[in-house]
C-alpha cells in the first residue's frame with residue numbers, strides 16, 4: 005500500500021513538472037511556452053498543386069458558398085470562369101443524379117490597376133429545405149463541375165451545431181496546414197471566418213492573381229460548406245498611388261454576404277441565424293461612430309435577438325478589443341469604446357476576432373465604467389460580458405505574432421503564439437464546447453478548451469473561466 009502511495013505521489017509530481025514546464029501563469033492567465041517548429045512562413049508558389057486550374061475549357065474555378073439569407077435556407081454560390089462568361093446558372097437537387105432545380109445568377113468583371121478579373125458569377129439558391137444535403141453543378145453547357153453542401157437545421161434553441169473558426173489565412177505553406185487540419189474535423193458545418201483572406205495586397209500592385217490563387221486554394225472547403233465572411237484590413241485594397249480608390253473592390257466583386265436580409269446597408273456588417281446561433285458580423289474598417297450606418301444598424305440589431313429562439317449570441321470582427329500581444333495593440337480600442345456597453349447589456353456569449361497572428365482567449369471581463377473623470381479604466385470580471393477570442397492564427401506569409409505584453413494582463417486567460425484553428429461545438433441551449441487546435445497537433449488534440457455556459461440561460465454559472 006505504501007509503495008502504491010509513493011508511486012501516486014511521484015505521478016502527481018511528474019504531472020505538475022510537465023504542467024509548469026509547459027505554461028507559466030501570471031495573475032491567473034496562462035502563457036503557453038509551446039514552441040512551434042521554426043521555419044520560414046512563405047507563400048506557396050503559383051504553380052503549386054493547391055492552386056491548380058481545374059481541367060476543361062473555361063472550367064469554373066474558385067467555387068465558394070455562403071449563407072444566402074437570414075435563417076439558413078438559402079445559399080449563395082459563387083465561381084469564376086476564366087475565358088468567357090459561360091452560364092451563370094446553378095443546377096441543384098437533393099439527388100446526385102437528378103439536379104432538377106435551377107437558379108439563374110449574374111456575372112461581372114472588375115479591373116484593378118493592370119489586372120482584369122475573370123468572369124465572376126453569383127447565384128442564390130432559395131427555399132432550400134433545412135438539414136438536407138444538396139448537390140449542385142456549375143459550368144452548364146461547357147465544363148461542368150459538381151459539388152454538394154448540407155443546409156443547417158431549422159433555427160431553434162436546442163439544435164446542436166458545430167462551427168469552425170479560421171482567421172487571417174493567406175496562402176502560405178502554414179495556411180495549407182491550417183486548412184488541412186481543419187478539414188480533419190468532420191463535424192463542422194460552416195466556417196466563421198474572421199477576416200484577411202488572400203493577402204494579395206502584400207504583392208506589388210496588390211497582384212490580384214493572388215486573389216484567384218487563394219480562391220482555388222480554399223475551394224476544397226468553401227465549395228462544400230459556407231464560409232461566413234468578415235472583412236479585414238487586407239480586404240481594403242485601397243491604394244490611391246496606383247489609382248485604386250474604391251475600398252474593398254476585389255472582395256466585394258468576389259465575395260457575397262446576405263447583408264440585406266438583416267436590413268444592413270453594406271455587405272461588411274450583417275447578421276445571420278444558423279441553427280442555435282445568432283451571429284453578428286461587424287466591420288472594423290467601416291465607420292462605426294455614433295450616427296453612422298453601422299452604429300445605427302447595430303443599435304437596432306441587438307434588441308431583435310430572441311435568445312429563446314437563438315440562445316447563442318456570437319459577434320465576429322477583425323480587429324480584437326482585448327489583445328495582449330504587441331502587434332496591433334489597441335487598434336480595436338475605438339470600436340470597443342463605442343459598442344462594449346451593448347455587448348454587456350445584451351449578454352453576448354463570445355466574440356471572435358483575428359488580425360493578430362496568434363491565439364488568445366480572455367476571461368469574462370468588461371471595461372465600461374470609465375466616464376473621463378472617474379479613473380475606472382481597468383477591465384474587471386463581469387459575468388454578463390463575453391469571452392474574447394483572437395484566432396488570427398491561420399498562417400499567412402506575415403508570420404506569427406510572438407511578442408507579448410508582460411506581465412500577462414489579468415483579463416487574458418490563455419495565449420499562445422502558434423498557428424491553428426478552433427471548433428465551437430454547440431450542444432444545446434446551455435452548453436457549448438470550444439477547442440483550439442494548434443497545427444502541430446493531431447486532429448483530436450486541443451491546445452486550449454473550455455465549456456461555454458450560455459449567458460442568457462445560465463448567466464450565473466462561472467464555468468467560463470475553466471481552462
Ligand SMILES: [Fe+2]
Nearest residue numbers: 200236237359
Ligand atoms: Fe488584419
